[in-house]
Amino acid sequence: MRGRAFLILVVFVGLLLPTPVPAGPAERSVLVLDQSSAGLPFNTAVASAIRSTMNAGSKSPISFFSEHLDANRFFGPEYENDFVQFLKAKYRERHIDAVIVFGVSALDFITRHREQLWPSVPVVFAAIDEATMLRRTLSNNVTGATMQLALQDMVKVARIVMPNLKAVAIVGDPLERQTFFRHFIDELPAVEAQVEIVNLMDLPLADLAKRLAVLPDNTAVLYTGIYFTSDGVSYIPAELTSQIAQWANRPVVVTASSYLNKGAIGGYIVQSHPIGQQAGHMALRILAGESASDIPVAKVPSQLTFDWPALQRWKINESHLPPSAQIVFREPTVWERYSWQIGLVSVVILLQGALILGLLREYRRRRFAEVQSRQSMAELARVMRFSTAGELTALMAHELNQPLGAILTNAETAKVILKSPVPDIAELSEIVEDIWRDDHRAGEVIRRMKSFLKKAPFELKNFDLNDVARETLVVASSLAVGRKVELTHLITQNELPILGDRIQIQQVILNLVVNGIDAMRDAPMESRTISVRTSLTEKFAELSVSDRGPGIPESKLKEVFEPFFTSKAEGMGMGLSIARTIVEAHHGQIWAKNRDHGGASFRVRLPLT
Template sequence: MVTIRSRRVAWLATVFLLTFARSALAAAPSQKAVLCLIAEAPSNAYYTALYRGFREELDRQLPNAVLLYSENLDLPQFDSPQYRRELTRWLRYKYRDVQFDAVMVAGSPALRYLMSERLWPEVPTYFVSANDKVVRDMTLPPNVTGQTVVLSLPDTAFLIGQLFPRTRKVALVANPAGRDTYRPGMADELQALTARYQLIDLRGLPVEQVRQAISRLPDDAVIYHQTYTLDGTGRRFDPYLALNLALQRANRPVFVDYAAFVGTGAVGGAGIDSAALGRYGARDMARLLKGEAPSSIPLRRRSFGPVVDARALDRWKVDPGQLPPATTILYREPTEWERYRGEILGTAALIVTLSLLILALLFERTRRERAVAESRQRLSQLAHLNRGASAMVYSAAIAHELNQPLAAIMSNAEASELFLRADPPKLAQAREALADIKRDDRRAAEIIRRMRGMLKRTDQVAVPVDMRHVVSDAATFIAPEVRMRQATLRTAMPDLALPVQGDPVQLQQVLINLVINAMDAMDALPPPERVVEIRADEPGQQGGWIRLHVTDRGPGFAGDIGQVFDSFITTKEHGSGLGLAITAAIVREHGGRIQARNLSPFGAEVSFSLPLAQAGSTKRGN
């Protein structure tokens, strides 16, 4: 009894497991097996791009549903009957246990081989990149379809004429006549070429002679480099390597057939895009794997527009306007709009948003102005009173500061008269004197303009400025006066920027006033001892301030140093007492501090400090 019951339990368990396994197999997606037969070796750039395009597109069409097997037959390199027999034997042995759902064939040699050897005759077959003439001369079985390409020498000849209209000769670099696997109709194509150009036929020559010939071509010639795998001595080459060898020596533009070879230095050509052929083929292959019959997919003839290298066009000075319609330009530098389209649109959106925000703030400000109208009126009255109190200092400053340029103008005018009265007239000296008059006139006008601006706070210029530049400009401006007084002006500036916020012309006037005041103090000294120095502390030594010092070797300040910046306080015989007062006023207008001290054993120093501005925001003054 126990034995019978155990057998029944085992039988029911077996039935359950078989049913579950059948359901699981039915639910799991079936994986398709596709064999790819590629005519060339794996190193061939054209077929590498074709296979990559085929594989990527097929995975998009049927994600994770296809298992690809690939074989590089290398038929152009090894074309003996014995090699083909051994290759067939090996492929049948290698894939004896694999049931293929479809076969993809790339290249005319691979298609001819498959049809002649009758490998997998019952499996649906799709071919890509097969020469159109080769396929038209074949009788294809019902389960074979695909797409063909046309290698048209007349199309290349037309492109040559468009880009280089002065061309009269075409140097042809190709396999020896009759040995070109991919150009069975070469004889007919050459007739179309020779009808338009003089042919320099380099086929059948050793590669060394080919390279030498294309390095000495005349200016009215171009080079047409076809798929070159065999030279006149029987040596074989990878077509990509052969093209590079030619480009190293070519002295004229080079044209090719395939887009995969554009970018090596060739100008361009008919532009057969092997990667695109692979993608087209993958879409038709997906239809076969979904169950469509090969006869429902018609034979297609693929054509491509010209492809050119933008860098080669620049090298040979070809106007892009000469390109035929539908030409693809590779390696072209994108325009600013193409490169930063997203950033430009984002910036524009930000500007619009900020503009709307500003409008909202302006509207709110208008509302608030009604509430603060009384405070604003009082503030305006206080500002008016402040300008009135400053007017006495600044109006007197104009007369004080204009004395030097006006005196120089008068002196140069008198000198000009003397030069012009001389016999013969001294025109060169007169021109120099007139140039000095123009310079001093501009200086006087600038002083008046800037000093007038100081009377109105709203007219004051406040920009980021590097005090090193202000010192340099002031030293240049005062240099003629320094030379006239037989003095020496030295500057000592740090390497780092001295950024402040202020009016560069007024800050220059501070330094000019201090230098003139220092030279006035040294009038009684011998010329070698009349030295004025402008020195700046390293940034950071004064915390958030920038500090400059102007020193001299004169007798120093007499009396109470605390009053030297007061108006009408002077120790000079003809001084107005306004120079240092104006200097102090400008410094304070810029939020700074100024002080004076006597040096030991002699000399004086005036130093002033200005608030430090943000680094990196300064610009050259004036």
């Protein structure tokens, strides 16, 4: 019983104890030691690339710590000893898994004091030039990535932008005091053998500005970096690039990406992101268990890069640059900036062009059809005029007989007078005057008929509607007399200038008068009256032809203008249809209505010019 009770007690206690939680990945710590001061754009970009690369590739959380040696401004054994004591105190309770050093001064510092600080911690270096590393033997558990940074490369770029290069002016802190460019000292003899070196290092800025403004032809400026001047003022080197480029009367060659877009021409540019990525990948391999000594040193090449605004300033043609060169900060062309908008507009324009061409073609076809229709209409109208003229022939013959008979009588009388011994000259003169008058009368009858029947193309001219109405009434008067119809008119005193074809408008009026005369064929003699009136109505010239016939049935008022509609057994039904076509071709209107006291009235309205 006691054994069973004890077993139950053990199980119960086991249930009360908390369940152990599986341990997560251990946190790792990485220290980035920068040889320069905090806040430098290039160094900050490298550190950012290191962090982002390692965070993206690590399965364990990483804590990053940053320290700045500021070796450009502070140096010496005493300063280093104080800095070592500072680091030892600060990281006494913090385990560091890897140290990433940025720059040769930082590598030298950690090499000298590694045993005091982190004896067994692996080291990854970054941003150290190839020439410097070739002269060194790496300590155990150290690897890293070199950068392409050489004075000869700067001279090479200077020759690209200045083909007849004779001198280079070096601007910056003294080389022996610089951390990134100290190795340029070893290259100076080889460069001096090629071109003259103008030393503009360690000058107060006021003096530097004056010297840069008067550099001789075929000279280029090589800017390394100004951290602080001889008068003790500190600067961020990248921020001075704009000022130096503005002062210089010659192109300025640089080496760091943070120096671009500030007026410098460019150069073999050390890129911050590739350096940071490479160092970050190496540190990840070390944290994963690899020995730093087993990881070979990597080389990060520099890209030959030119600044587009600076190329424009110095009028350097892009074709003179090496094919491998990269051009940055180029103003995008209109096509590059608005390619899809231009493409869309081009498509729209092409479609509009095709539509316009189609419309023009259709317009031409329509115009051609209109011309043919107008010609057909004119021909049909001429046929109708001949039809009307048939009715006028007998009456016109009667009109011609009167002047011709008078001419014959006067001619015979003149013949008798001429046979007399003493001809009466005065009487002969009167006879000749009568003959001329009768001949003119006969000629006028023939002229009116000839004008009415002549074949002429549709021709727009300015004329007065009143004049055409009067001329038409003269032609129609013979028919009215023959049909025993009284033809009255009331012509307005106002001018009615219109633009149109005179003969066709005359035919419209004559067709309306003839239709009115025909409509009163069975009307009593005293009722056979045709009234023609003209008037000015707003901006239109209006003409009306009214008869006193039986009128038009209300249901047929619109049909009377349709082709082949007629109330006459012998009619063709085309007169009013042609009249409407002619009026509409003149942008006018024609309509019919019945009069209150019997008969019909046709009205024509044409626009004034």
